[in-house]
Amino acid sequence: MGRGRSCRYYRLLDYQIRRCYVLIGGVNMSFTLKPAIKDNFIDREPLLDEMITTLTNRKIDMGFALIGPRRVGKTSILREITHRLANRKDVVVVYFCLWDLVENNLREFSRQLIKTLLVGFRGRISVKYKLKRLLQVPVETIYEFLKATGISLRILDEIEIELRRKDRPLDANMLVERIFALTEELGREYRVRVILIIDEFPSLIDLTNGKKLGEGVIRKIRTVHETLENTVLCISGSIRKTMEIVALSSSSAFYRQFIIKRIEPFDELLSGQLLEKNLKRRITSSAIEAAYNLTKGIPFYLQLLGRQLERTDVEPINKEVIERVFEEILTEEGDIIFSEEFYRLSDRERATLRAMAGMEKSKLNEISRRLEEGANVVSKYLAYLIIKGMVRKEERGVYKIADPVFSSWLKEKFR
Ligand SMILES: Nc1ncnc2c1ncn2[C@@H]1O[C@H](COP(=O)(O)OP(=O)(O)OP(=O)(O)O)[C@@H](O)[C@H]1O
Ligand SMILES: [Mg+2]
Structure with a gap:
C-alpha cells in the first residue's frame, strides 16, 4: 500500500472510530454553544x-483576573480549571457566575453564593447528612443542618439573621465580610x-439592594481580600471598561491585586483545529x-459555524460553503444572538453602530457625516458604546465595532 493510500486509510479508520464514539456517546465530540470543558x-x-x-x-496569594471580549x-x-481541580484533596474550587442569578439583587447573590460554596464542600461534609437533598430546600434549612454539624455557627447565624431582614436594605459590607469569613472558616x-x-x-456593581450597590461593594471586597489566608479569588x-474600573487601571480598587490575563480569540491554526476536531468531513485550508x-x-x-456545517453534506467543505453557511447564520441566528443587546441601546447609539457597520475601521468624521451630527456629539455616543464594550477606539479619531460578527449582522440587517 502506497504512503498516500495508507494515510487515507488511517484517516478513514480514524473517522470511523470517531463516528462510533459519537454514536455510542463514548466521547462528546460535537460543536457546542455552552462553555467548552473536557473533550470540547x-x-x-x-x-x-x-x-x-x-x-x-x-x-x-494572588488570584487571576481574566479579561477578554464577549464569547472568547x-x-x-x-x-x-474547576473541572481539572475537582479531585484535588488540597483545594476546593467554587465557581460562581453573576449572570446565572435569576434575581439581580444582593439577597439572591448572597444566598446563591453560599449555596455554591456549600456544594463545593459537599464531598467533605459527611455524606450521612445527604447534603445534595438539603441543597434543594431553602437556604435557611441548610444553615440548620450546618449548625447541627457545628461548623461556622456564629457566622451562619449572623448571615441568616441579616438575610431574613425585610425592614431595610441589607448591610452589604457586613454580608461581604461574613461570606468571606465563612469561606475562610470552611477552608480552615x-x-x-x-x-x-x-x-x-x-456585574456586582449592578446588584440592587434598595438601589444599585455601585463600586462600594468592590472596594469592600478588596479590603476583605487583603486579609484572606485560606481563600484565593479569581x-x-x-466589558473592558468595567474591568478597567474594577481591576486594571491604576485608580481601580484591585490594582495589582490580581495576575491579569487577557484572553484572545484563536489564531487561524487553532480555528482550523476546532473545526477539524469536531467535523466528520474534510475541510479545505481555504x-x-x-x-x-x-x-x-x-x-x-466557530462553534456556531461548525454546528451549521453539520447540517450540510458537502465534502470537502470549501470556502464557498463556509461563506454560504455564514450568511445563513446571520439571517437565521443573528437576531437571536444580537437583537437584545442592540435594542437595549438608545436610538442614537444604534444609529452610530449602523453608520459603522461592516467597516473594518471608521473615522469619527465619516461617522459624523453619515449621522449628520457634530463630531462632539458623536464622540459622546462612541464613549457610551465603548463603556458598553461594543466599540473599541483603535487610535485617535478611529473606531471599530468590537465584535466582527455583530458588525456583519448589522450590515446585513440594515443594508
Ligand atoms: N477553549 C475552547 N475550546 C473550544 N471551544 C471553546 C473554547 N473556549 C470557548 N469555546 C466556545 O466558545 C463559546 C463561548 O465560550 P465561553 O462561554 O467560555 O466564552 P465567554 O468569554 O465566557 O463568553 P461571554 O462573554 O458570553 O461570557 C462556547 O460555545 C464555547 O463552547
Ligand atoms: Mg462567560
Whole structure:
C-alpha cells in the first residue's frame, strides 16, 4: 500500500472510530454553544498550567483576573480549571457566575453564593447528612443542618439573621465580610485552600439592594481580600471598561491585586483545529482561512459555524460553503444572538453602530457625516458604546465595532 493510500486509510479508520464514539456517546465530540470543558475544550494549555500551579501554591496569594471580549472563552477556561481541580484533596474550587442569578439583587447573590460554596464542600461534609437533598430546600434549612454539624455557627447565624431582614436594605459590607469569613472558616476547618471564582465580577456593581450597590461593594471586597489566608479569588469580566474600573487601571480598587490575563480569540491554526476536531468531513485550508476571516477566531462563532456545517453534506467543505453557511447564520441566528443587546441601546447609539457597520475601521468624521451630527456629539455616543464594550477606539479619531460578527449582522440587517 502506497504512503498516500495508507494515510487515507488511517484517516478513514480514524473517522470511523470517531463516528462510533459519537454514536455510542463514548466521547462528546460535537460543536457546542455552552462553555467548552473536557473533550470540547481546546488549547489554552500554558495558561491553564500557570493558573493551576499558581492557584494551588499556598505561598502565592494572588488570584487571576481574566479579561477578554464577549464569547472568547473566559467561562470555558474557568470551568475547565474547576473541572481539572475537582479531585484535588488540597483545594476546593467554587465557581460562581453573576449572570446565572435569576434575581439581580444582593439577597439572591448572597444566598446563591453560599449555596455554591456549600456544594463545593459537599464531598467533605459527611455524606450521612445527604447534603445534595438539603441543597434543594431553602437556604435557611441548610444553615440548620450546618449548625447541627457545628461548623461556622456564629457566622451562619449572623448571615441568616441579616438575610431574613425585610425592614431595610441589607448591610452589604457586613454580608461581604461574613461570606468571606465563612469561606475562610470552611477552608480552615477542612484544611484546604478555597479557590473562589467569580465570573462576570464587574456585574456586582449592578446588584440592587434598595438601589444599585455601585463600586462600594468592590472596594469592600478588596479590603476583605487583603486579609484572606485560606481563600484565593479569581475573577473575570468581558466589558473592558468595567474591568478597567474594577481591576486594571491604576485608580481601580484591585490594582495589582490580581495576575491579569487577557484572553484572545484563536489564531487561524487553532480555528482550523476546532473545526477539524469536531467535523466528520474534510475541510479545505481555504475554507479554514475563510472561517477565520469571518469569525476572527472567536470560539463561539466557530462553534456556531461548525454546528451549521453539520447540517450540510458537502465534502470537502470549501470556502464557498463556509461563506454560504455564514450568511445563513446571520439571517437565521443573528437576531437571536444580537437583537437584545442592540435594542437595549438608545436610538442614537444604534444609529452610530449602523453608520459603522461592516467597516473594518471608521473615522469619527465619516461617522459624523453619515449621522449628520457634530463630531462632539458623536464622540459622546462612541464613549457610551465603548463603556458598553461594543466599540473599541483603535487610535485617535478611529473606531471599530468590537465584535466582527455583530458588525456583519448589522450590515446585513440594515443594508
Ligand atoms: N477553549 C475552547 N475550546 C473550544 N471551544 C471553546 C473554547 N473556549 C470557548 N469555546 C466556545 O466558545 C463559546 C463561548 O465560550 P465561553 O462561554 O467560555 O466564552 P465567554 O468569554 O465566557 O463568553 P461571554 O462573554 O458570553 O461570557 C462556547 O460555545 C464555547 O463552547
Ligand atoms: Mg462567560
